Amino acid sequence: MDVGARLKAVRKMHGLSQRELAKxxxxxxxxISMIEKNSVSPSVSSLKKTLSGIPMSLVEFFSTDIDVIAKEPVIYRAEELLEMNAGDISMKIIGKNRSNRAMSFMDEVYPVGSDTGEEMLSHEGEEAGMVVAGVLELTVGHEVYHLSPGDSYxxxxxxxxxxxxxxxEDCRLISCTTPANF
Amino acid sequence: MDVGARLKAVRKMHGLSQRELAKxxxxxxxxISMIEKNSVSPSVSSLKKTLSGIPMSLVEFFSTDIDVIAKEPVIYRAEELLEMNAGDISMKIIGKNRSNRAMSFMDEVYPVGSDTGEEMLSHEGEEAGMVVAGVLELTVGHEVYHLSPGDSYxxxxxxxxxxxxxxxEDCRLISCTTPANF
DNA sequence: TGTGAGTGTTCATTATATGTAACATTAAAC
DNA sequence: GTTTAATGTTACATATAATGAACACTCACA
Structure with missing residues (x-):
């Protein structure tokens, strides 16, 4: 992660000179000169102060992809979607071949009786989804929910x-998680 | 933003002592002691090095919400989903009443002839979606794509x-954007 | 051909963060 | 009670970053 180059890119992108941003x-x-040349590793507080002149948050600074947006594919045909299996659950991941994704967007099919398991899942991030067909039992914490088509979480x-x-009957679910898990 | 408290929380969450993490x-x-007590503002490089022992990225560190996970609602019934309209396009936002969301997960309906407009949209983040019914014309950059049910982007x-x-016929689309725009 | 306002860089000084090694406190083991 | 190993904190020396004032350079304009 090249802090200097990123600051320079961000600054240029906003049409500011070093002195203007500094002010x-x-x-x-x-x-700013030293930071951009990577002659120093700025303290969090000074980087934050520097970015306040843009303005830009630290999250944005570290997550924004300054690199050229590669010519990534945009659309994924239904018949081309690669099917993955986790147990008997089928998942089709949209954008699987992308270099970096912020999300895992999926078309999932839960056959009758399928189950992610008694051992509850727990990981970083957030997830959302909508049932398209069939019914789904969702447990979160100590609560159990039953979802029908059109219901979401x-x-x-x-x-x-x-x-x-x-x-x-089989349950089909369109879901999304962030960050990308798959 | 309390860097010290956050580091301490992250470290505790992973069951590490200051010395263990330091090693x-x-x-x-x-x-680590000084950072956690906010007696110093660590340099980006030393904070990064410190987090590598967790391990955790800078993005995660600055974006992770350590605050107590509020008792937020989990599921949203089809009939309860609030419908929003942007022009003649209908959008139902899942999780709209949540305090903070990383994503906008939506059930959208594009009536025949509807259009986000000649003026192309452009904003921060990433987006994905899958056509559930009808057909959709998607333009990204100079490319025009036509999507049928099951196709995604x-x-x-x-x-x-x-x-x-x-x-x-009406086009129904389940989509997700990050960060949350709606 | 200056001249002036802009650009980014560099140097010496000052301020701050980090490493080393000590300290005090707690909890478990004997 | 004493020991032992763990915890987090602190003091001082060293390393590093930030400041303020110079410097060299480019470009527009007279």
Missing amino acids: RAGVTNST YFESSRPHRFRNTGE | RAGVTNST YFESSRPHRFRNTGE
Whole structure:
């Protein structure tokens, strides 16, 4: 991660000179020069102060992809979607071949009786989804929910959760998680 | 933003002592102590090095919400979903009443002839979606795509884009954007 | 051909962060 | 009670970053 190059790119992108940004941010131009040349590793507070002149948050600074947006594919045909299997659950991941994704967007099919398992799932991030066909039993924490087509959910992935198809037909679910898990 | 408190929380969450983390990260325990007490503002490089012992990225560190996970609602019934209208396009937002969301997960309906407009959209983030019914014309950059049910897309929202229903029936789309725009 | 306002860089000084090694406190083991 | 190993904190020396004032350079304009 090239902090200097990124700051330079961000600054240029906003049409600011080192001195102009320095004035707005309340730091000196030499500080910015040194940071951009990677002659120093700025403290969190000074980087934050510097970015306040843009303005830009630290999250944005570290997550924004300055690199050229590669000519990534945009659309994924239904018949081309690669099917993955986790147990008997089928998942088709949209954008799987992209270099970096912020999300995992998926078309999932839970066959009758399928289950992510008694051991509850728990991981970083957030997830949301909508049932398109069939019924789904969703457990989050100590609550159990039953979802029909058109019903949806949104929760923090750190909360223990479990998906089951307790119905009598396959359940199809369109879901999304962030960050990308798959 | 309380860097010290956050580091402490993250460290505790992973069951590490200052010394243990220090050893894994290749810094000294006193450095960690000082950072956690906010007696110093660590340099980006030393914070990064410190987090490598967790391990955790800078993005995660600055974006992770350590605050207590509020008792947010989890599921949203089809009939309860609030319908929003942008022109003649209908959008139902999942999780709208949540305090903070990383994503906008939506159930959208594009009536025949509807269009996000000649002026292409362009904003921060990434977006993905899958057509559930009808057909959709998606323009990204200079490319025009036609999607049928089961087809999907994933692209950087900074790329100019436009959605149109050029078909002869309503188009239903389940989509997600990050960060949350709606 | 200056001249002036802009650009980014560099140097010496000052301020701040980090490493080393000590300290005090707690909890478990004997 | 004493020991032992763990915890987090602190003091001082050293390393590093930030400041303020110079410097060299480019470009527009007279």
